[in-house]
Amino acid sequence: MSKVGLGAGRIGGPETSDADVDRLVGGALDAGVTLIDTARSYGLSEERLGRALAGRRERVVLSTKVGYGVPGVPDWTPRCIIEGVDAALTRLRTDRLDIVHLHSCEVGVLQHSGVAQALRTTVEAGKVRVAAYSGEGEALLWAVRSGFFGGVQCSVSIVDQAVLDGAVPEAQSRGIGVLAKRALGNAPWRFDARPPEPDVAEAWDRFRVLRPDAGGLPWPVLFTRFAAHAPGVSAILIGTASLGHLEEAIAAVEQGPLDSRVVASIRTAYAAAGRTWSGRI
Numbered sequence: 001m002s003k004v005g006l007g008a009g010r011i012g013g014p015e016t017s018d019a020d021v022d023r024l025v026g027g028a029l030d031a032g033v034t035l036i037d038t039a040r041s042y043g044l045s046e047e048r049l050g051r052a053l054a055g056r057r058e059r060v061v062l063s064t065k066v067g068y069g070v071p072g073v074p075d076w077t078p079r080c081i082i083e084g085v086d087a088a089l090t091r092l093r094t095d096r097l098d099i100v101h102l103h104s105c106e107v108g109v110l111q112h113s114g115v116a117q118a119l120r121t122t123v124e125a126g127k128v129r130v131a132a133y134s135g136e137g138e139a140l141l142w143a144v145r146s147g148f149f150g151g152v153q154c155s156v157s158i159v160d161q162a163v164l165d166g167a168v169p170e171a172q173s174r175g176i177g178v179l180a181k182r183a184l185g186n187a188p189w190r191f192d193a194r195p196p197e198p199d200v201a202e203a204w205d206r207f208r209v210l211r212p213d214a215g216g217l218p219w220p221v222l223f224t225r226f227a228a229h230a231p232g233v234s235a236i237l238i239g240t241a242s243l244g245h246l247e248e249a250i251a252a253v254e255q256g257p258l259d260s261r262v263v264a265s266i267r268t269a270y271a272a273a274g275r276t277w278s279g280r281i
């Protein structure tokens, strides 16, 4: 699996065409990307990927997320997981999904609803290779310790470091794979004024508080190298509709880890300012 994955959260809307997705997926494969992450809630992302991957499905590790959105079935029930996996298989035009995440349910749901057990049955049935959990905080830690999951997905970036002293090393010690979402911190350097989306606005606030020293590197390079080479991170997800941005991330990762003094200053600034900041779901 490549260290840089295509986060397909930005290819499900009306501003993107099927032809755009074909070009993006083809270019990503040509650039060596072998991981693509999508979800039921990303608009037409799964359907479009299913079309774009026809005939080349085996070249990628395909990751998606379930837990909601099956017509006529209550969300976060075992039936919703099992039928959600079947529906994802259909939309993605494949007979096996490599990674399926429970998409950000609360810890109480994880513990008491039977959804984790239901996801395991889809692994036993050969429909899913790795059962995974996507989320943050207490639920993420529970998922890492539960024994149900072979992978987790959580926010890892300069503005989302909470997991780096908790869930990520613990996952690593248990042999659980970690996909870093929001690895660019939603690219907060792009905005002169506070952006309207609450999750991006939070990243922007944190970025302004932390004032990281880029040491002369462009912001995307600093963010990408920090997340990709954080101990315990298996791969980073770059949420983009732009092949150029994906290629920039690949080139940045190839430059290797940041200088250890740069990493230390980023970690120290977060430890001082971000003690109460939780991972952005």
Ligand SMILES: NC(=O)c1ccc[n+]([C@@H]2O[C@H](COP(=O)([O-])OP(=O)(O)OC[C@H]3O[C@@H](n4cnc5c(N)ncnc54)[C@H](OP(=O)(O)O)[C@@H]3O)[C@@H](O)[C@H]2O)c1
Pocket: 006, 007, 008, 009, 010, 037, 038, 103, 104, 134, 135, 153, 180, 181, 182, 183, 184, 185, 186, 187, 190, 220, 237, 238, 239, 240, 241, 242, 245, 246, 248, 281
């Ligand atoms: N499980 C979950 O609940 C969850 C939540 C969030 C994200 N995710 C996963 O993680 C992926 C990434 O997360 P994300 O999209 O929220 O955050 P992100 O990757 O940190 O940031 C994405 C934003 O950065 C921009 N960008 C990318 N490369 C850039 C560059 N070199 N220069 C300037 N801007 C750049 C993108 O715009 P362009 O399109 O213009 O490149 C996009 O607006 C998602 O696609 C999804 O797969 C999962």
